[in-house]
Every structure is written in structure tokens, then in C-alpha cells.
Amino acid sequence: MDVIPTELRQLRACLVCSLIKTFEQFVRDGCDNCEPFLMMRNDSERVQEATSNNFNGMIGAMDNESSWVCKWQKINKKVPGCYAISVTGSLPSDLISELRSMKVTYHPSMRDRSKPQ
Template structure:
């Protein structure tokens, strides 16, 4: 596991709207999302970081061994990379991105549990 995925500071944290991975704004800008970069292309694109992440999320769960993690199964992220994940993320991806993800067979559920 790369420690670059783990947030090093609690300021400016954001959660990916697709997979709920938590990183700082700078980490998303520098590295993109470790799970969704191929699809969301956040690396070096601050507009996409703002569009596909949310600063409003609740709870954090660490997932270190995805294939053996009950947390991964519970959050439906068992195939994602190790890291810190939000339990709930306010907001959603644009509808067209959600349609594209469904066509590709990628999980695209609403991670907003605030209601």
C-alpha cells in the first residue's frame, strides 16, 4: 500500500463522489483518485477535482486489505485500493457520468446517507 493515499493533514479534505476515497485537495490534484482516475481524470485538473469530489462528508473508515475487509463489503468498496473512505458523501456525480459508469459496469451508487 502506498502511503500517498492516506491524508497527511485534516485540512482541505475531500471525498470522491464515485468511490468515497478521502484525500486532500492537493493529493487529488497531484495524483487523482486511485480508484477512479481512468474515468474521472482529476489529476492536474482542479475543475474536475471540484466537480467530482465533495468537502462535505461524514465519518471515516480505514480499509487496508480490501479482499478481506468487512468494511469494504459494508461500504461496497471491497475492490478499491487501500485508504481512508467516507461513510457518507454529500452530493452526487453529474447524471451523464453516472450513465457512463453504469454502461461500463462500474459501481455508481449514491453515497449520500444524510437523509
């Protein structure tokens, strides 16, 4: 599975869906959940903006649809893989504007535990 991190160094989590991969995997393949609108593939600068290396916990999810943990973390509609429980950081304002113009809903506080909810 290309979604599973290939090593434990340089892990990053997507700021939109919290999928965890290595920096190189995000550059090579983009985010398996968010690629249609984040367009990280082959763009290391976009990977830097749309992912964070500051995250807590890791969930290995294989059967996302029936897992109560996946439902609790709101990843039950996402691809199987490794997900962060919480991610610190948010997308830059220009990228948030791009998402809004594409009618993509972004909830910065859903995974970001750096700010009070």
C-alpha cells in the same frame, strides 16, 4: 502511502468510490480507484466536480479484501486508504453522461445520504 490524506484540512471524498484525500492530493494524483474514467489528475475543476467536502465518518482500510467493514461499505475491491462512510452530493449530469458513454456504472445513491434511499 500517497493515498492517505497528508493533513486534515481540505479533505474531500470521491463521489464515485468515497476515497478521502486532500484537494491537492486529488489534483496531483487523481483518484486511485477512479482515475481511468474520472481523469481528475492535474484538473482542479474536475476535482471540484467529482469530489465533495461534505462527508460523514472515515474508515481506514488496509486489508480491504478480508475486512467485513470493507465488504459492508462495498470498498473491498478498492485500494487501501481512507474512505468516507457516506458522502453528500452527486456528479454533474454531463459527467454522468461521460461515464455512461464509457460503460462505467455510477450509483449516486450508494454513498449519498442527502436523499432518502
